Amino acid sequence: MTRKLIAGNWKMNGGLAANESLVKAMLEGLASPACGIALCAPAPYLAQLQALLKGSPIDWGSQDVSAHEQGAYTGEVSAAMLRDFGCRYAIVGHSERRQYHGETDELVAAKAQRALALGVTPIVCVGETLQQREAGETEQVVKRQLAAVIHTVGHCISEIVVAYEPVWAIGTGKTATPEQAQQVHAVLRAQLAAATTNPKRVHILYGGSMNAANAASLLAQPDIDGGLIGGASLKAPDFLQIIAACA
Numbered sequence: 287m288t289r290k291l292i293a294g295n296w297k298m299n300g301g302l303a304a305n306e307s308l309v310k311a312m313l314e315g316l317a318s319p320a321c322g323i324a325l326c327a328p329a330p331y332l333a334q335l336q337a338l339l340k341g342s343p344i345d346w347g348s349q350d351v352s353a354h355e356q357g358a359y360t361g362e363v364s365a366a367m368l369r370d371f372g373c374r375y376a377i378v379g380h381s382e383r384r385q386y387h388g389e390t391d392e393l394v395a396a397k398a399q400r401a402l403a404l405g406v407t408p409i410v411c412v413g414e415t416l417q418q419r420e421a422g423e424t425e426q427v428v429k430r431q432l433a434a435v436i437h438t439v440g441h442c443i444s445e446i447v448v449a450y451e452p453v454w455a456i457g458t459g460k461t462a463t464p465e466q467a468q469q470v471h472a473v474l475r476a477q478l479a480a481a482t483t484n485p486k487r488v489h490i491l492y493g494g495s496m497n498a499a500n501a502a503s504l505l506a507q508p509d510i511d512g513g514l515i516g517g518a519s520l521k522a523p524d525f526l527q528i529i530a531a532c533a
């Protein structure tokens with residue numbers, strides 16, 4: 287793994303004016319980043335990001351993608367449409383989609399496959415709930431979630447990005463300790479190693495209350511290749527500090 291990847295997940299936040307000032311502040315504060323950077327915005331703002339970020343070191347992506355190619359799927363956004371707007375990434379299987387929209391492992395895998403087919407890199411989220419962690423099921427849960435994607439995309443697995451996001455750490459201010467996170471990342475890396483000859487090529491991001499204060503210790507772990515950042519990606523100084531922690 288050469289460069290880490292820091293991806294912001296704005297979730298359902300923002301607006302034309304707020305996005306513009308946030309992105310401008312980020313671009314102004316960005317010296318020469320030592321990592322890859324991406325911002326994942328709500329679909330209506332992808333054109334705005336394309337315009338604001340063109341020629342900058344920051345890539346952009348969506349927070350979801352349809353598993354279907356095209357047609358009668360009201361409200362959905364296809365991978366081809368994302369491609370049209372220059373999207374490099376699409377988050378798939380975020381726990382909020384799994385929880386509030388009933389997305390199954392199979393659907394998440396189909397979305398990842400569709401994104402890959404159009405040259406959009408899926409950021410596949412996996413992670414256990416607090417109840418599952420307390421029941422000692424963490425490994426089993428994340429392995430099942432990743433296995434569905436491996437099964438569906440086959441040898442293309444080395445083209446994905448994985449994000450380990452313990453559900454209990456998302457938006458709660460409760461972060462996994464670097465050791466807890468590393469332990470799960472090592473499990474995921476071993477699973478990838480059994481599926482591809484190039485497991486180190488796959489970025490495994492940590493997500494869940496990563497912030498300016500805890501980023502460096504998480505990113506120092508051998509199998510933590512970057513972060514998927516929610517709340518802290520809405521504040522330019524915090525996001526810039528996380529980027530700086532990659533140096």
Ligand code: PGA
Pocket residue numbers: 295451455456457458459493494495496514515516517518
């Ligand atoms: P958080 O969100 O950084 O606000 O915890 C992370 C995510 O849900 O991707």
